Amino acid sequence: MSSIANTPQPPYYAVIFTSLRTEGDNGYTEMADRMAVLASEQPGFLGIESAREAVGITVSYWSDLESIKNWKANLEHLKAQKLGREQWYSSFKTRISRVERDYGIY
Template identity: 60%
Template sequence: MSDLAKTPQPPYYAVIFTSERTAGDKGYGRMADLMVELASQQPGFLGVESARDAGGLGITVSYWSSLEAIRAWREHALHQTAQEKGRTDWYERYALRVSKVERDAFFEM
């Protein structure tokens, strides 16, 4: 994804997922695409930005309207399946952080 998420005026929430991948795809790419598609259909989803370097370190930030929307996404059945596969197959390690966005600013040439 190369576009910046188009978020509303704050406040809103950001879920920051930083991960280090294991070697090989093992179905990761297909599931990652499916998760973005499915998340975008969830109530309260505002957008997503993601990047991964050649060494396997990645950061995905998803934006949500509320903590309740984040909780519902975390508990979605297919997302829980992806979370389990992440722990068993796709990630060496990861960190998850939830933050409230109080202020934002954008620049574009």
């Protein structure tokens, strides 16, 4: 996940997940990689970008709110969410935004 997502023309949606990790990996890296693959297989998925440093930030892009709702309810993703709350994150926040405009050099 070291590239910039190639998103379509707006509008589309961004799910911004910001987190502070607990100590140790405890299976986190493997699960995070699996969630990126699983998300990419979901209808409405457009791309993902992630940076994992002192503050972890993952932004996934989606075509519509229904696709985001379905991803949140995915059984494997629900398991990862539970593990995140129980052992991987000391704090986290999820924000959902509608992208109205984007630009840049790719």
